Amino acid sequence: MSESFRNIWTVTKRELSGLFASPVAYVFLVIFLLLLGFLTFSLGGFFERGQASLSESFFYWHPWVYLLLVPAVGMRLWAEERRQNTLELLLTMPIAPWHAIVGKFLASWLFLVLALVLTFPIVITVGRLGSPDYGSIISGYIGSALLAGSFLAVTELTSAMTRNQIISLIMALVVCFGLILCGFEPVTNLIQDTLGDTFVSLLRSLSTWYHFDAFKRGVVDFRDLLYFGSVTGFCLFTTSVVLRGVRGA
Amino acid sequence: MITVENLVKEFGTKRAVNGVSFTVQKGEVLGFLGPNGAGKSTTMRMLTGYMPPTSGKVSIGGREVTEDPIAAKKLVGYLPESAPSYSDMTVRGFLSFCAELRGLSGSARNDAIQRVAGLCFLENVLHQSVDTLSKGYKHRTCLAQALIHDPEVLVLDEPTDGLDPNQKHEVRQLIKRMGQTKAIIFSTHILEEVEACCSRAIIIDRGVVVANGTPEQLKLRARNAGSVTLRLTGAAAEAVRGKLSGLSLAGEVSLGADGSVVTARILPRDKNVGLELGRAIGDLALTERWKVEELHTEEGRLDDVFRAITTADTKKS
Known part of the structure; x- marks a missing residue:
């Protein structure tokens, strides 16, 4: 077990140093923070709401921001290994493929969590202006980190499918957009009449939007944890299956 | 050290490798020859556990590659065909990463980096980023990676490709020297290389071994040999x-x-x-x-x- 952990951590360290060696990481952080700030204060109407809460003004935008930025962070994970042929090198090292898969996931996820942590001024702001429910803020942050993780896992999977980063980006974007839309109220309201309640509630239960909603409201439910955990786990497992195909072909 | 039995690899309906068998002992340097597309790289990928064989067995140091891949891979140093390395890292960073994956850390890792940098003439570029290097240096960086854990088995896919004549000579000398204590298999198109450093050679064509022997034995098969x-x-x-x-x-x-x-x-x-x-x-x-x-x-x-x-x-x- 300790050897597995060491292998995973070695891969994670390499990915992180690769990320911060280029300006991309810093550009990403700046865009992420500016975009979230803009959405929160202008479209989210943070001040106009007059509420000491972050759920509708701040967390509301997280799925949309992640939709744009997480595929951009994760698209290179395997596509670049395949393009540079380093996949052959990495997978002939004495490590199990899942060590590399988890190590890469962990590095990008830690980076996304760092970006998320850097939004702390908004918490200070809302704390100074009123007396917010810190429990729901914490659960919102937990949900947001899990949401980022599941989008990242989707991107890691699409990245393993191609040697072209752009194709991986587009595939991830489409899948993640679908995961948001199938629980997004304007969409579900639209199809409820034609398709019926059972189908819509089934569809909604597959949606990241729906499961993130509970976290925003301050509810940490086991079912929502299970949902994000299983989306992430399923995608990482499928990545290993895809990679096995790449090696055989 | 290396035992290959009846190795077969199929891609769809095409048989790229068709029943290849051979062994390589410690202290032997085996040259792996064949025209392009004969199945050399495919065979090497199966040896190193990258590609699962359709059927057949590969064992390295008594460990079967498909059954116990991690133990088998630990014994092998592998230079893939295109000599890949991570272009966003420095040479030192890259070697350090490979050393850590091989289970070396601390001073053992630093010693190993110094040793392979000396063997592959990389001392001057250790702190340079890989993507600024010329092709020969990149190639040697990847070769250094294969040697970092001083493996008992070396699998080298075209180790002298893209090197200048002096570097080719150095690498051949290196292979010959290491061949005294390791089991080495390397593929090449250059036949003089086989005579220069192999104790045995295999010629493979269309996935089948068509000749297997010492360079001297093989030469006797020439039509005009002995005339x-x-x-x-x-x-x-x-x-x-x-x-x-x-x-x-x-x-x-x-x-x-x-x-x-x-x-x-x-x-x-x-x-x-x-x-x-x-x-x-x-x-x-x-x-x-x-x-x-x-x-x-x-x-x-x-x-x-x-x-x-x-x-x-x-x-x-």
Whole structure:
């Protein structure tokens, strides 16, 4: 077990140093923070709401921001290994493929969590202006980190499918957009009449939007944890299956 | 150290590797030859556990690659065909990453980096980013990675590709030196390389092993191996032919005459006579008092063997 952990951590360290060696990481952080700030204060109407809460003004935008930025962070994970042929090198090292898969996931996820942590001024702001429910803020942050993780896992999977980063980006974007839309109220309201309640509630239960909603409201439910955990786990497992195909072909 | 039994790899309906078997002992350097697309790289990818074989067995140091991949991979250093490395890292960072994946850390890791940097002449570029390096340096960076844990088995896919003549020479010397204590298999297109550093060579064509032996044995398979060329003056061509055909070791004799100079080419009756035919002809020339200008026994050339074996196969189908 300790050897597995060491292998995973070695891969994670390499990915992180690769990320911060280029300006991309810093550009990403700046865009992420500016975009979230803009959405929160202008479209989210943070001040106009007059509420000491972050759920509708701040967390509301997280799925949309992640939709744009997480595929951009994760698209290179395997596509670049395949393009540079380093996949052959990495997978002939004495490590199990899942060590590399988890190590890469962990590095990008830690980076996304760092970006998320850097939004702390908004918490200070809302704390100074009123007396917010810190429990729901914490659960919102937990949900947001899990949401980022599941989008990242989707991107890691699409990245393993191609040697072209752009194709991986587009595939991830489409899948993640679908995961948001199938629980997004304007969409579900639209199809409820034609398709019926059972189908819509089934569809909604597959949606990241729906499961993130509970976290925003301050509810940490086991079912929502299970949902994000299983989306992430399923995608990482499928990545290993895809990679096995790449090696055989 | 390396045992390959009946290895088969199919891509769809195409058999890229079709029943390849061989072994490599410790202290042996095996040259792996074959035309492009013969299945060399595919075989090496299966040896190193990158590609799962369709059927057949590979074991490295007694550990089966498909059953216990991690233990088997620990024993192997592998230089893939395109010599890949992470372009966003420095040479040192890259070697350090590979060393850590090989379970080396702390001072053992630093010592290992120093050692392979010395072996592969990378000391001057250790702190340079890989994507600023020339092709030869990139190649040696990847070679250094294969040596970092001082493995018992080395699998090198075209280790001298893209190097200049001096570097080629150095790498060959390195392979030869390491071959005394390790089991090495390397693929190449360059036949002189096989003669320079292999103790044994395998020729593979269309996924099948078509020849397996020491370079000397393989050379004997050349059509003209062991044939003797004789150039002389002071005798009539037909008389020379008569005398030469009378030798018990000689087979077919072909003759050319240019003025008073007669050139004869004598094939041996049997490939295994070696230098005896040349000696017999020398003795004959002495007793006949021919004025010999040239007497030369053909060693046989590996590229003739290579071409004969591999193209003969192409023509068949």
